[in-house]
Amino acid sequence: MEMKTEMLMDPDIHIEIPTVIGNNPLQKLNDDSNDTISRSNMESNMPNVIAVHGESYEIPLKADSDRSADRRKFVYTDGFETADAKPKVQTEVIRQLVTDSNVINHSMETRQFVNDSMEGRELCEVYERGINGEMSDGSLEYDALDDDDDAKKARNRQAIAGRNINQYGREFTNGRPLPEHLRVEILQMAVQGVRPCEISRQLQVSHGCVSKILNRYRKTGSINPGQIGGSKPKVTTPGVVDRVKQYKIDNAQMFAWEIRDKLLSDGVCTEKNIPSISSINRIIRDRNIKEQARGGHMSDDDVDLVDDDERIIYSHLSMQQDLEKLTQRVAQKSAATTSTIRQSAIRPSPIPSSSPIHQASMSVANPGIPVSSAMIHPAFNISGNNAFFINTGEKRKHKKEKTKRRKRPRRDPDVAQIAPNHLSGNINVQFNGLTGSPIAYQQRQSDVHSIVS
């Protein structure tokens, strides 16, 4: 709390905040629509400038164009992007930002946080209340958030034991997947040519959900929900770390992708648990940092803060000697190996080549009707590829500011993962002479029970 007090007393930091912020304005407070503050109204109440250390930064009022439906992205200074980040995660960032004397360097994140996060806006409000002496002893706790509980209770007063009623009157469980039989019915009706809005009404499923499920089917060939919870098993085990370090000691010239290949060929790892090139570089980097702390010497080759795959993709940004070295090393490798490397470097779409989207582009409104490729390709990009390319520049820019590390390894962002303890099978879809891809489904045992009851 000392940092916060210090911050509040710092006259150089000033964040302009909107004049109207109460409880969550995005939520309906009661049935009277007059109590709803529209997003456009909210935006008009938002400042479009944030002033930090006397410098002004424009706050974009529109959401980032490279966000996808299921990813509320937040970009850290080291290039790490959160996926569907909760305000709690973002709050820690803004805490650090507003207490950081180097806050100007984080202006992009600050702006994005303040603009996109309700808690970020409220934090600014609390902050200003502190500046104006409305709060005692400079406390920056979330007093303003306390009254949210009442509003939340009011909004959820209809909910009983986690069950809610949607606008069509159907019971649903917040946070849980739509029952499998409804998912199948959605697809069956769509294949028959029923419009999504009609599917939504007949099945009493929100149109947003219908849209999402049909889009997922179009992209992946599956109507299964993704795997909820859990995290990816750690692959950088102590044994692997030791082996990577040993490889680097034995041959300091080795690239991360060469180390990766050697881990495979030596049987240390399999394709399933092989660390990424980034992970390998991190291991090497961590070793370098430790050596530097001990006063050890670092060769040019050790200062390898840029991933090998980025070197290949952004070779035009690399030093000439890097290019020459790359050319030499790539030339030494067999064609087959080179092909593998290229694939890993480009990070291809996780959508399998056998999925319907590769066979024919379908429209959401009618899965049987092909649409132009222009509608499809951005969907591939927001799956990850585009984000990677765009943000690598930022990553390079801030490569020395490795202040944040993700605490958990992220799971593969494939929506059609096989979850444990699920029933599974196949459903053949055939209507009016149209044949859809067989639907592979999986269903949690507990959800099956809820369907039956």
Next chain:
DNA sequence: GGCGTAACGGTTGAA
């Protein structure tokens, strides 16, 4: 009115 999707409050399960 239809549709895509951002924002939101929620659940889950490995670490």
Next chain:
DNA sequence: AATTCAACCGTTACG
């Protein structure tokens, strides 16, 4: 055993 948190979910509202 309890907690954390990054995945996912469906609904609602906006454009």
